[in-house]
Amino acid sequence: MRRYSMADRMLMALDQALRTVHAPPPTTGRPYPAEGIPEADLTPTERDRSARLMRVDHAGEVAAQGLYQGQALFARDERVKQRMLESSEEEYDHLAWCERRLDELGSRTSHLGPFWYTGSYAIGALASAAGDRWSLGFVKETEKQVVAHLEDHLRRLPPRDARSRAILEQMKIDEGHHAYKAHLAGAADLPGPVKALMRITSKVMTATAYWI
Numbered sequence: 001m002r003r004y005s006m007a008d009r010m011l012m013a014l015d016q017a018l019r020t021v022h023a024p025p026p027t028t029g030r031p032y033p034a035e036g037i038p039e040a041d042l043t044p045t046e047r048d049r050s051a052r053l054m055r056v057d058h059a060g061e062v063a064a065q066g067l068y069q070g071q072a073l074f075a076r077d078e079r080v081k082q083r084m085l086e087s088s089e090e091e092y093d094h095l096a097w098c099e100r101r102l103d104e105l106g107s108r109t110s111h112l113g114p115f116w117y118t119g120s121y122a123i124g125a126l127a128s129a130a131g132d133r134w135s136l137g138f139v140k141e142t143e144k145q146v147v148a149h150l151e152d153h154l155r156r157l158p159p160r161d162a163r164s165r166a167i168l169e170q171m172k173i174d175e176g177h178h179a180y181k182a183h184l185a186g187a188a189d190l191p192g193p194v195k196a197l198m199r200i201t202s203k204v205m206t207a208t209a210y211w212i
Contacts (some may be wrong), residue, residue, distance in 0.1 A: 002047050002105070029167055033098050033170040034102065034163035039104070046158035051107035052210050053153045056162055058098035059209035060146065061112040064091045066117040067142065070124025071135050095165045110209040129190070136187035141195055143179035145202055147172055 042050065068088035102109060110116065127138040150172040157164055190198075 001102040016023075028089055028093055030150050033099060033166040034101065037163045037166055039163060040158075040160040042158060042161060046134060046161065047105055049156070049158055050161045050164050051102060053156060054098055054101050054105065054167075055107060055110055056206045056209045057150070057153065057168065058095065058102060059113070059116050059205065060149070061080040061091055061095040061098055062110075062113050063116045063120040063205065064088075064142075064146075065095065066120030067124040067139075069129040070126075071139070072124075074125055074128035077132050079185075090178070091092065093172050097171070101164055101167055105160065111212050112208065116205065116209070133186055133188040134190075136182045137190045140179045140187040141190050141198060142181040143175045143182065145199060146175045147179070149206065150175065 060206070065088060068091065099109065124135075124138075128135045150168050154165060154168050156170075157168070
């Protein structure tokens with residue numbers, strides 16, 4: 001089996017970044033959660049609200065890819081690395097679902113996709129450099145905050161938009177599972193100030209992606 005050099009891995013990471021931001025996501029083939037659910041006759045205001053929320057969720061999935069790839073790059077334990085990459089594959093499903101829903105709503109993804117990916121990749125790499133337990137702790141806390149974020153979006157979605165709701169419900173299940181897997185793998189509990197900083201960073205990203 002070939003052993004990749006750091007230069008090889010960095011080039012592979014660059015290729016992954018370009019594919020995430022500019023190419024159709026490579027999904028696992030899971031069914032589209034909104035399949036078979038009738039499209040509601042949303043008002044322009046409702047459609048705009050749904051589209052903006054889905055754009056934020058799409059930006060979050062771009063960031064998730066950067067985070068997982070950055071953490072996998074420096075993971076010391078091969079089992080931890082594989083867990084990161086497995087979760088990353090499921091996040092690609094989320095990315096594809098959000099893109100498809102945005103297209104259905106006649107909207108677009110965030111213009112700041114490269115920024116979301118690059119920033120999250122750097123954060124993931126730093127977390128990984130601190131050690132696998134801390135890296136897993138970062139995953140666990142991130143996913144817990146994502147679940148809370150999705151619950152907020154489910155409350156804010158127009159009640160009639162059942163298609164978007166089905167997508168976010170499945171994403172919420174998956175993100176909770178990712179947090180649980182990180183916990184089982186030995187995730188450390190992050191200090192309170194780190195968790196607070198993560199929440200602030202998330203709020204800045206979601207508020208920006210809602211408009212840009």
